Amino acid sequence: MSEEGTEGRLGESMDKGLLKEFMAEQAIPLRAKFDDFLAVALGVRRASQFISPAELPDAAILGSTIDARFRQKMEGRRLPGESLSDFMKNKMGRYLRRSRAQEIRYRLDVLRDMYKDVVENSHSYQTYIGWARKLGLSYKELESRPTIREIYLFKDPDVAVELDELQEMRKDIRWEKTRAPVAGEPAYVRAFPEEQNPAFVKKLGRILGFPACCIERYAFDRESAILTPEQRASNQLVNLVEEEYDPYAFFTKDFFPCQPDCEEAGQMGRALYEALAAIDSEVAAEYQRHLAENVELVRQYPEIIKKKIEALEKMAASAKAQEGDTVE
Numbered sequence: 001m002s003e004e005g006t007e008g009r010l011g012e013s014m015d016k017g018l019l020k021e022f023m024a025e026q027a028i029p030l031r032a033k034f035d036d037f038l039a040v041a042l043g044v045r046r047a048s049q050f051i052s053p054a055e056l057p058d059a060a061i062l063g064s065t066i067d068a069r070f071r072q073k074m075e076g077r078r079l080p081g082e083s084l085s086d087f088m089k090n091k092m093g094r095y096l097r098r099s100r101a102q103e104i105r106y107r108l109d110v111l112r113d114m115y116k117d118v119v120e121n122s123h124s125y126q127t128y129i130g131w132a133r134k135l136g137l138s139y140k141e142l143e144s145r146p147t148i149r150e151i152y153l154f155k156d157p158d159v160a161v162e163l164d165e166l167q168e169m170r171k172d173i174r175w176e177k178t179r180a181p182v183a184g185e186p187a188y189v190r191a192f193p194e195e196q197n198p199a200f201v202k203k204l205g206r207i208l209g210f211p212a213c214c215i216e217r218y219a220f221d222r223e224s225a226i227l228t229p230e231q232r233a234s235n236q237l238v239n240l241v242e243e244e245y246d247p248y249a250f251f252t253k254d255f256f257p258c259q260p261d262c263e264e265a266g267q268m269g270r271a272l273y274e275a276l277a278a279i280d281s282e283v284a285a286e287y288q289r290h291l292a293e294n295v296e297l298v299r300q301y302p303e304i305i306k307k308k309i310e311a312l313e314k315m316a317a318s319a320k321a322q323e324g325d326t327v328e
Contacts, residue, residue, distance in 0.1 A: 014041065014042065014135075014279055016279050016280055018134070018135075019276075019279050019280055019283060020280065022037070022038075022131060022134070022135065023283055023286075025127065025131065027057065027123065027124055027127040027128075028057075028127060028128060028131060029057060030286070030290065031253060031290065031293075032050065032055070032128075034252075034272075034287055034290050035048060035252040035253045036048045036049075036050045036153060037131065037132070037135055037137070037153065038135075038272070038276070039251070039252060039272050040137060040153050040154060040155065041135040041136060041137060041155075042272060042275040042276070043155070043275070044209075044251075044268055044271045044272045044275065045208065045209035045252070045268070046154060046156060046159060046206075046207060046208065046209035047152050047153060047154035047156075047159050047207050047208055047209060048152070048153050048154075048208065048252070049150055049151065049152050049153075049208060050128075050150075050151055050153075051144075051148065051149070051150060051151075052119060052125060052128075052141075052148070052149045052150075052151050053119045053122075053124075053125070053147075053148075054148070056119075056122070056124040056125060056128070057124055058122065058123075058124050062118055062119050062122055062124075063147075065118050066111070066114050066115065066118050066119075066147055069114055069118070070110065070111065070114060073110055073114075074107075108146050111146035111147050112143075112146045112147075114147065115146065115147045115149070119147075119149075128151075132153050136155065137153045137154065137155060138153070138154055138155065138157070138159075138160065139151055139152065139153050139154075140152050140154075140159075140160050140163050142163060142166070142167050142170075143167075144170075144192070145191070152207070159207060162203070162206075162207050163207065165203070166200070166203055166204060166207065169194070169197075169199065169200055169203065170194045170200065173193050173194045173197050173200060174193060174194065176193075177190065177193040195222075196222060196223075198219040198222065198223050201215075201218060201219050201222060202215055202216075202219050205218065205219075209268075210255060210265075211257075211258075211262065211264035211265050211268070212264075213258045213262065213264060214255070214256070214257050214258045214262060214264070214265055216258070217229070217256075217258035218256060218258075228305065229256045230256060230298075230301040230302065230304070230305045231301070231302050231305070232256070233256035233257070233260075233298050233301065234298055234299055234300070234301045234302050236259065236260050237260055237295065237298060237299050238299065240260060244260070244261075245260035245261055245295070246260065246261045246262070246265075246266040246269075247269070247288075247291040247292060247294075247295055248265075248266040248267075248268075248269025248270045248273065248291060249261060249262045249265035249266040249269060250265075250269070250291055250294040250295045250298060251265065251268050251269030251272060251291065251294070252294070253294065253297075256298065269291060272287065273287055273288065
């Protein structure tokens with residue numbers, strides 16, 4: 001379920017040469033560099049999170065490779081590189097799995113093995129983890145679904161403990177959801193019920209180092225079911241000009257400040273800018289441009305979230321099929 005790693009070429013500050021080398025890395029998008037790596041490496045945030053393989057640059061290829069191999073496996077065909085003995089063992093096992101529960105467990109294990117083989121051996125994944133280590137960061141994986149991982153980057157060892165607690169909370173929430181399903185709920189809510197749970201999202205927000213005021217507003221919006229956090233944040237920006245909001249408050253992806261000029265959120269954005277400026281003014285200027293892109297992204301979020309829900313619905317349907325809910 002999890003892995004941790006830590007190496008370091010960093011102390012309290014970052015070497016300019018290392019920063020330049022990191023910024024030149026083509027396998028990591030600029031957004032990920034600022035949002036997932038540098039904010040944590042420079043001590044502005046406690047932790048960051050990215051979704052694997054969805055947020056890797058070759059996510060579509062990795063996902064389609066897993067899907068194709070899974071279909072091949074379920075059809076009883078031999079996979080590329082699979083030994084004849086393993087192939088025969090799996091083929092015979094099909095006749096030994098007599099119950100639905102056994103078949104579901106088998107499919108889950110197959111999917112986990114495929115994630116490890118396809119994603120963890122990919123160049124993009126190895127590059128992300130390699131740079132986390134170079135930047136002095138620990139990392140930990142939490143399983144969201146058998147082929148979906150949340151990967152957290154952090155320095156404080158206490159974060160690893162909190163992440164274990166978060167994962168236990170997720171298990172409890174999902175167990176309760178299976179015991180008391182709600183008729184007519186969207187597939188993505190059934191698949192990821194923790195995203196609607198106030199205690200879960202608050203704990204996650206604290207782990208990620210977001211301001212308390214923004215965490216509370218996000219949880220309130222999620223629970224109210226009137227406006228989503230994304231819709232609310234977009235609406236707040238719609239009629240504002242640049243002088244009426246603080247671009248530094250939009251310091252990272254998937255973050256929606258309680259107000260467009262939230263002082264605490266703005267302080268975090270400025271802290272990262274100043275930390276970068278102390279090392280390299282060109283990179284700091286690039287971060288300022290990145291902030292403007294974050295603001296524009298939040299403005300467009302109602303349409304983005306619509307597409308995200310469609311993608312989650314598709315993902316949930318795929319997970320349902322893969323994990324055995326369609327097994328006769």
